[in-house]
Amino acid sequence: MQMPEPNAAILSRKAGIVTALRAVLPADAVIDDPAETLAYECDALSAYRCPPLAVVLPRTTAEVAAALRILQAEGVPVVPRGAGTSLAGGSMPTADAVVVGLARMNRVLEVDYDDRFIRVEAGRTNLSVTGAVEADGFFYAPDPSSQLACAISGNIAMNSGGAHCLKYGVTTNNLLGVTLVTMAGEVVTIGGPWSDAPGLDLLGVVCGSEGQLGIVTEAWLRILPKPEGARPVLIGFAANEVAGACVSDIIREGVLPVAIEFMDRPCIIATEAFAHAGYPDCEALLIVEVEGSEPEIAEQIALIRAIAERHDPVEFREARTEEEARRIWLGRKSAFGAMGQMGDYMCLDGTIPVSALPEVLRRIGDLSRDYGLDVANVFHAGDGNMHPLILFDANKPGDLQLCEALGADILRLCVEVGGCLTGEHGVGVEKRDLMEAQFNPDDLEAQLRVKDVFDPNWLLNPAKVFPLHVSASRRVAA
Numbered sequence: 001m002q003m004p005e006p007n008a009a010i011l012s013r014k015a016g017i018v019t020a021l022r023a024v025l026p027a028d029a030v031i032d033d034p035a036e037t038l039a040y041e042c043d044a045l046s047a048y049r050c051p052p053l054a055v056v057l058p059r060t061t062a063e064v065a066a067a068l069r070i071l072q073a074e075g076v077p078v079v080p081r082g083a084g085t086s087l088a089g090g091s092m093p094t095a096d097a098v099v100v101g102l103a104r105m106n107r108v109l110e111v112d113y114d115d116r117f118i119r120v121e122a123g124r125t126n127l128s129v130t131g132a133v134e135a136d137g138f139f140y141a142p143d144p145s146s147q148l149a150c151a152i153s154g155n156i157a158m159n160s161g162g163a164h165c166l167k168y169g170v171t172t173n174n175l176l177g178v179t180l181v182t183m184a185g186e187v188v189t190i191g192g193p194w195s196d197a198p199g200l201d202l203l204g205v206v207c208g209s210e211g212q213l214g215i216v217t218e219a220w221l222r223i224l225p226k227p228e229g230a231r232p233v234l235i236g237f238a239a240n241e242v243a244g245a246c247v248s249d250i251i252r253e254g255v256l257p258v259a260i261e262f263m264d265r266p267c268i269i270a271t272e273a274f275a276h277a278g279y280p281d282c283e284a285l286l287i288v289e290v291e292g293s294e295p296e297i298a299e300q301i302a303l304i305r306a307i308a309e310r311h312d313p314v315e316f317r318e319a320r321t322e323e324e325a326r327r328i329w330l331g332r333k334s335a336f337g338a339m340g341q342m343g344d345y346m347c348l349d350g351t352i353p354v355s356a357l358p359e360v361l362r363r364i365g366d367l368s369r370d371y372g373l374d375v376a377n378v379f380h381a382g383d384g385n386m387h388p389l390i391l392f393d394a395n396k397p398g399d400l401q402l403c404e405a406l407g408a409d410i411l412r413l414c415v416e417v418g419g420c421l422t423g424e425h426g427v428g429v430e431k432r433d434l435m436e437a438q439f440n441p442d443d444l445e446a447q448l449r450v451k452d453v454f455d456p457n458w459l460l461n462p463a464k465v466f467p468l469h470v471s472a473s474r475r476v477a478a
């Protein structure tokens with residue numbers, strides 16, 4: 001992975017930059033000791049690392065604004081950071097950048113059940129948003145598997161999804177408004193506690209913008225009443241392609257489960273060893289969850305069973321108790337972590353039309369054989385959001401590069417069949433150089449112009465999202 005050379009002039013001015021930050025922030029909010037900044041050298045794409053120049057940990061929007069005003073004046077790049085769980089290298093620093101971490105901004109600011117929203121500071125973890133309202137029968141729907149750790153700020157920047165987004169939509173469908181600090185230190189409110197704010201849809205521009213446009217410090221989020229009941233079923237199949245065809249049929253026939261998740265044999269083995277969820281012994285597994293009243297659940301499960309039986313399932317089993325359901329989801333949500341038992345892996349994230357699932361699973365198998373690297377699959381199948389996990393040996397010379405080349409071919413395949421490079425993990429550094437496989441120069445230029453407006457000096461989150469040769473001219477001009 002190529003990264004730009006750090007700006008030597010900035011490196012040489014480190015002491016002065018840190019002193020200027022300390023003059024406007026509390027003493028414990030600025031970290032510059034290399035032993036401590038090392039903790040921020042990477043995110044969950046840990047194959048790539050680079051410690052930052054310094055780290056700032058503000059407690060208020062005003063402190064974020066004060067820090068950005070100094071860094072803008074000093075011409076220092078800034079890398080916004082939530083919890084650092086990005087799988088795309090989105091929060092990986094450059095050596096001349098200051099990380100602005102939101103972890104200390106984690107308070108609930110307002111809960112309104114009549115208008116069904118919660119306002120939180122953006123460093124609050126995803127799961128603890130639901131934690132704040134579940135005793136009153138409400139929940140926040142987007143549920144990334146990393147929800148115990150990841151922050152709302154990262155969810156907004158990456159437009160994150162999760163298993164239950166098939167029914168409820170991803171972050172952008174559940175975000176009502178944000179407080180955003182621009183690189184110039186201006187504090188702006190976009191949207192608010194209502195569903196559709198007047199004016200241009202700038203909220204749609206900010207959500208998914210990967211820290212390129214400003215730093216989100218607060219968010220209004222939609223909360224929903226918990227459903228009456230929910231039940232997952234496990235459906236085992238003899239081959240990946242057959243499971244893929246079943247997903248395609250479920251969607252085509254208009255059944256709308258709340259989640260359809262896919263796991264192949266390597267993932268089933270790894271997660272079963274961890275969660276003891278009672279997953280069937282099969283080549284491919286679907287976890288399909290439906291919700292509603294008891295008669296609604298029974299009707300939907302009957303429809304799903306009828307569709308599944310056309311694909312000769314080796315097993316079809318409903319969760320019988322809440323504990324069984326909990327373990328089924330514990331297994332699925334721990335799958336990426338559990339796969340660590342198998343060795344090093346790189347997790348991809350592309351989308352495809354659901355109808356292309358059988359073909360794409362077959363061609364991923366072919367590519368895996370061609371490259372001589374195993375690929376495991378665990379993903380949100382209902383909305384065609386694939387997560388092939390490429391297994392490699394980080395200690396074997398050349399294996400990482402081979403893995404990157406295979407990953408690029410798989411993502412090109414997603415684009416070829418009508419999908420896109422990222423469903424929920426974002427572009428970051430990981431898919432930056434593939435953007436031209438998805439967008440022509442005019443499309444990319446339009447995106448660059450949006451960045452020009454919000455961040456004219458091109459200081460926010462450098463070397464991410466846009467291919468380096470595309471963004472280089474902008475950085476020089478700035």
Ligand SMILES: Cc1cc2nc3c(=O)[nH]c(=O)nc-3n(C[C@H](O)[C@H](O)[C@H](O)COP(=O)(O)OP(=O)(O)OC[C@H]3O[C@@H](n4cnc5c(N)ncnc54)[C@H](O)[C@@H]3O)c2cc1C
Pocket residue numbers: 043044079080081082083084085086087089090091102122143144145146149150151152153154155156157158159160161162163210211212214215216217336337424425461
């Ligand atoms: C085990 C595991 C499972 C995962 N499962 C899922 C999943 O199911 N669905 C899913 O969508 N993702 C998943 N992810 C990926 C990751 O958790 C998400 O991308 C998440 O939203 C990142 O949140 P974060 O707070 O950790 O962000 P970070 O990693 O800190 O940052 C991510 C991006 O957001 C930017 N950013 C952070 N804070 C701000 C801010 N305040 N303002 C502006 N930009 C900001 C950063 O610069 C970076 O570009 C998973 C990751 C892991 C490790």
